Amino acid sequence: MLSETPSIQAFIDALPKVELHVHLVGSASVPTVLELARRHPGGPVPLDERELRAFYEFRDFPHFAEVYESVSSLVRDPEDVATLVLGTARDLAAQNVRYVELTVTPYTHQRAGMPMPAITEALDLAAGEARDRHGVRVAYIFDIPGEFGAEGTRGTLDHALAHPPQALVGFGLAGIEQVRAPHRDTFRDAFRAARAAGLRSLPHGGEMSGPETIWEVIEGLGAERVGHGISCLDDPRLVAHLRETQLPLEVCPTSNVCTGQVATLEAHPLPRMLDEGLFVTLNSDDPPMFDTTLTGEYRVAADVFGLDRAALAGLARNAVTASCLDQGARQEIIAEIDAL
Template sequence: MTRARPRHAPAGTPFREEPLTEHLVDPRAPRELTAFVAGLPKAELHVHHVGSASPRIVSELAARHPDSKVPADPGALAEYFTFTDFAHFIEVYLSVVDLIRTPEDVRLLTYEVARDLARQRVRYAELTITPFSSTRRGIDERAFMEAIEDARKAAEAEFGTVLRWCFDIPGEAGLEAAEETTRLATDDRLRPEGLVSFGLGGPEIGVPRPQFKPYFDRAIAAGLHSVPHAGETTGPETVWDALTHLRAERIGHGTSSARDPELLAHLAEHRIPLEVCPTSNIATRAVATLEEHPIREFVRAGVVVTVNSDDPPMFGTDLDNEYAVAARLLDLDERGLAELAKNAVEASFLDAAGKARITGEIETYTAQWLAR
């Protein structure tokens, strides 16, 4: 169905204060569907650690580190977090990374991200973390691991949200970052208990995927799953490279896959899920408008689609809102949204018992909702 561009879609959307969903609901979205999404148990597979920092946390961190160019005034963040293109987004993103300077900063951020996920009934999340960005700024690597693990355990105990980690290589930092990230991910003396996967993020243009093959080979040999970003701001050849050279089990974004029917058929046949982040793609101008987003083509081709929020406060969204966007683009009712939620659970790296538990929660919730 055709929709006008929603108010959150333009590139350049400000941070929003909690609770997120109250501010993000499209006024044209059916109220009942919005309420259903708010209570739906969900899994999130593509969400970034620093990119999930809430306005309150960013302001607090900026006040702790006044030499940063990030404004401590929440009101000024609206202008600061206005992105002209993907390269500018990366520049701004790295300025927020620079606010994470101590293990206490790491622990605070991680715990508060879990709190925001729990508010949205996210029962399981694979949080993408870039340890190189912190260790190169002087945070002791062991203290970093202890901070994220302490926050993970506290969040599960207090909120019931299960967190797992994806360590990703910041592609713009090159092979030095690849070597360091791989070492941190595969050294049994450092590797955190919650680590399940290995990724590659950052800019794609000028950062060819094949050069990272030796590092992914080492991570896979150590038992980690391969989940690189690919095809977000480059063509489908980048997705093919991620599949061929990095042995990707899921693809982060994969937006340009729609331009290659052979690639879509391959993804569908081999059940390789795409981690789709609609609002992010608009905010970074990877896609011009929501009406042009290829999620419909993915579904029509039989590709497994999961919906995710990427860097939610930076893009003025959250996972609830991304489900509402998917409902509009795919014309989904409650049953369709429940199936979308189950896609994410099935595509996750949670153990079989955990998958069964959350799938059961989704089915029970949906049945009770429809019975009303």
């Protein structure tokens, strides 16, 4: 599958897209962060745009963690939450993204002192405004920050069950995968309750740990998609299972390189995952902090992985198919993809 002509870039720009794996705080671009920093001055985030852009330039994972924490510190009230959602919708609209499942970690906002109903109201209002103002349909995934164990799990589940946003579609698990084992039963119980309430199981797995984490989210959490999943190739039995079940994998190439999970884009396993017949979707994770966009990920797929128009359109269709959109909305976007 070789890249055809320079016009493939125009094809990528025109391609209707769906984003399944992007985090609310991690999606905050410079204009959005500048708005928050000026609203809450006196913190570590520069108020000058040029200085902020320099601060935002990716250097290494510790610096990414510093930037992420600094941006998180600016999210102090429900208005800030809404600002993040609307900024993300604005940035996605410029990339021809029609629908996004935005991962929100409500426990971090609860710890900042925000009441659950107020967070939910902000998310609801922002989703409506995102569609009206930017033409982007926003859905939400509430994810457990795994390193907070039982406390973070309880706060996330309570919010999802007692005060769910209207557009809440999924329940996730993120954070450092290596610290999950002591909380396995807690996570399993929470996902069982979330699924019983009608939420889809959408946890991370196999990003920074081996195939055993993917097996656990499949068998223990009932995963209907797997965030990242790139270590699956280390287990032939898992590869066979994923190929047979066509369980969608949310792959984020630039993120995997920036966090040190893969040495270079050229070494990324996505092409091999496709060759193995796995169900792959392309995503951006924390795009501004990794100096990427969803459009940029498609360009990587073309320029680095050598995917042609048909393969790129296939990835776009996969994202639509794996989404929580209703069948009619899926068919509408797929028809637009097929018309290119």
